[in-house]
Amino acid sequence: MKKLGVYIHVPFCKKKCNYCDFYSVKWDDEWETKYTEAVIHEIKSYKEMLGHKYIVDTVYFGGGTPTIIKPSNLKRILDSISLVADIDKDAEISMEANPNTLTDENLKQYRETGINRLSIGIQSLNDEILKKIGRIHNSKEALEAIDRAKKHGFENINADAMFNIPVQTTSDIEDTLTRIIERGVKHISFYSLKLEKGTPLYSMEQKNLITMPDEDEERNMYYKGRIVMEKNNLFQYEISNFAVEGFSCRHNLKYWNQEEYIGIGPSAHSFMNSIRYSNPSDLNLYCKNSIENNFNRIIQEEMNDKELMFEYIMLRLRLTEGLDAKEFKKKFNVDFNEKYSEQIKYLTDNKLIEYNESIVKLTQRGMDISNYVFEEFME
Structure with missing residues (x-):
């Protein structure tokens, strides 16, 4: 399950x-x-x-x-x-x-x-x-x-x-x-x-x-x-x-970890089947629609593989355990080292990430400017 x-x-x-x-x-x-x-x-x-x-x-x-x-x-x-x-x-x-x-x-x-x-x-x-x-x-x-x-x-x-x-x-x-x-x-x-x-x-x-x-x-x-x-x-x-x-x-x-969840209630966000969607930020409208079984959910983003990969990198690098390139390949069928070889070299040379075996982690300096690091992986 x-x-x-x-x-x-x-x-x-x-x-x-x-x-x-x-x-x-x-x-x-x-x-x-x-x-x-x-x-x-x-x-x-x-x-x-x-x-x-x-x-x-x-x-x-x-x-x-x-x-x-x-x-x-x-x-x-x-x-x-x-x-x-x-x-x-x-x-x-x-x-x-x-x-x-x-x-x-x-x-x-x-x-x-x-x-x-x-x-x-x-x-x-x-x-x-x-x-x-x-x-x-x-x-x-x-x-x-x-x-x-x-x-x-x-x-x-x-x-x-x-x-x-x-x-x-x-x-x-x-x-x-x-x-x-x-x-x-x-x-x-x-x-x-x-x-x-x-x-x-x-x-x-x-x-x-x-x-x-x-x-x-x-x-x-x-x-x-x-x-x-x-x-x-x-x-x-x-x-x-x-x-x-x-x-x-x-x-x-x-x-x-980019896992699935549903959000219930006004303004709540969900992520299911690679789609991000939300409920309206209006309690009166939410209650009215819900009782009428009219769930007017707002699709924020239908994510393609490229977007999912970037988001996964960004989210996993927030964690001190980092991103496992082997898990990345299992999830996306893409070799992390090949796809991001230039970014890996640049960020390791500037001491913003550490790469040991298959694990990529932010350094303490990288954490301080994490948004800059994430942007390097954007295509």
């Missing part, structure tokens, strides 16, 4: 963060009910395509704030997946969470529902920084959320941490990461803040109300954070992700 990932976008927030450009709307109970019914309808619409030919080995509730909706509705959504595909008994079932939504009662119900991995959006343990970026929790609530989750049996916990924030220092980053690690998290997603057009922080920078760290400072923050994590046995397995051995995020690895 082929393995499949399922991503479910929960588009509700109490308050949108100042840096966020993901699709989300303000939660209310009526919209939660409509949304839940629409999601179940959409999942059932895949019955013929999947036809129990797939086994679901990862489910990921992202957002938005998935923990804002009732645990009973999360259970109904999970139960509906088993109507269209088999679910692996060892499936990784992840859910993103804001610290102040993780109550004892909710955590108990999440465990009973089958959720076994939490991704907690901590970002920083400096309260001034949290206010600046518009988070609705404070540092005390963040640490308490980790403790509470562990008390209820969650061992597989990710913490999101952010760097490159105005007024942030390397000491802030080292302090945040050290205190998170001391709480026993097994995975950290370590992201650089990017200002997206249309967000409050973008507008503030345009008006010179905030100043972003310069490029050298941004890189220094990244290096300092990486050192703290690797000293504490959280090893880098992807450009922005670090984990204790055995705790890499299996769902996100699907993206980097």
Whole structure:
């Protein structure tokens, strides 16, 4: 049986963060009910395509704030997946969470529902920084959320941490990461803040109300954070992700391994049969269409072999284990060494990649300018 990932976008927030450009709307109970019914309808619409030919080995509730909706509705959504595909008994079932939504009662119900991995959006343990970026929790609530989750049996916990924030220092980053690690998290997603057009922080920078760290400072923050994590046995397995051995995020690895997944909910993206497609970013339209069994999915890209090869190279090089030229040949029936001999020579001569036996990896310098490296493989 082929393995499949399922991503479910929960588009509700109490308050949108100042840096966020993901699709989300303000939660209310009526919209939660409509949304839940629409999601179940959409999942059932895949019955013929999947036809129990797939086994679901990862489910990921992202957002938005998935923990804002009732645990009973999360259970109904999970139960509906088993109507269209088999679910692996060892499936990784992840859910993103804001610290102040993780109550004892909710955590108990999440465990009973089958959720076994939490991704907690901590970002920083400096309260001034949290206010600046518009988070609705404070540092005390963040640490308490980790403790509470562990008390209820969650061992597989990710913490999101952010760097490159105005007024942030390397000491802030080292302090945040050290205190998170001391709480026993097994995975950290370590992201650089990017200002997206249309967000409050973008507008503030345009008006010179905030100043972003310069490029050298941004890189220094990244290096300092990486050192703290690797000293504490959280090893880098992807450009922005670090984990204790055995705790890499299996769902996100699907993206980097170019494996198939379906996206459920407004704005969710899918990759099936070499086609990338998405749902409209409009909750009202999504609910209306879904209940009417009118799934107006937007085809983003029908990928040919050349496009699939480039994307595969780009995704695999994000991983510290790199790209295996033997696996590349199996997948595409193309000899990697012959096809990219000039690129390999140029990038190795400039110490941007390492090539040992059949494994191609980015060097640390290559990671810093990874987009430049990827562009070398474009045709």
